[in-house]
Amino acid sequence: MRPSSSPSDGLPGGLLGGLSGAPDVxxxxxxxxxxxxxxxxxxxxxxxxxxxxxxPPAAADAIVAHCHSGRYDPVALGRAADAAGNPVVPLVRELTAAVPASARPWVHVGATSQDVLDTALTLVAVRAHDPLRRHLDAAVDAAARLAAAHRDTVMVARTLGQQAAPTTFGLKAAGWLTGLADARDRLRQAAAAQPAQLGGAVGTLAAFGPA
Incomplete structure (x- = not known):
């Protein structure tokens, strides 16, 4: 169970660590x-x-009631993940211990830890979409303003670190704009997909009975 205070807050060395550099992302x-x-x-x-x-519905209700992150310590789970290979294994162990005895056989039913981890990582990516999209929107707008303002601003171009023919800073900013807009489009497509994974221990879904 989670102690009264935990040092974990997405810092380097945690389950994921800081990945983007933008606090809201x-x-x-x-x-x-x-x-x-x-x-x-x-x-x-x-x-x-x-x-x-x-x-059983009562078992499911009990499991759901204990699926609140404040009950668990991500730092301890991260340490336990070293032995288990991923943080799902110790999390399921703690969740099973937390629920009433009658619900314990139904915790994590039919799933493998990879199912949970892969789907959770998809959720994390989808939830990061909105703040990341806001940063991309701001970057696209800034590049567009630079391209318009400096369309006639001459600068030295470079090729392999050597001086090349003249270009304009506006054209350079337009290149940034194109790349950022493409990244924003791909991000939108990825967020719309929202895939989930459930295959069970060997990918057969056998725990759920005959098809």
Whole structure:
């Protein structure tokens, strides 16, 4: 269970660490965000299993009630992940211990740790989309302003570090603009996909019964 205070806040050496350098984006990529996403996946799995008649509804409710990130310590989970190979294994162990005994057989039912981790990482990426998109929008606008303002500003071009024919700073900024706009389009497409993974221990979904 989570101690009264935890030093983890997405800092280097944690589950993910700071990946983007922008505080609002890193807030969606740090240890608390990944922990929240893994627990969201476990809660969604419990609900879906109950809807499919695999898990007793009361057990699913108990599991969902304990899928709150404030109950768990991402620092301790990160340390335990060294032995387990990923943080899902110790998280499931703690979640199982936390729920009533009648619900324990149904925690993480039918899933493998890779299912939970891969889906949680997708959730983390999707949740980071909005702040990252705002930064890209600002960068696109800035590059567009530079391209317009400096369309006639002559500068030395370079090729392999050597002076080349003259160009304009506006054209250089337009190149930045094109790259940033393309990245924004690809980000929008990736966020729209939102894939999830559920295959079970050997990818057969055998724990859920015959197809």
């Amino acid at each position: 890193d807030a969606e990529l740090g240890d608390p965000a990944l922990l929240r996403a893994m627990l969201d996946v476990e809660a969604a799995l419990a609900r879906a299993a109950a809807d499919a008649g695999v898990t």
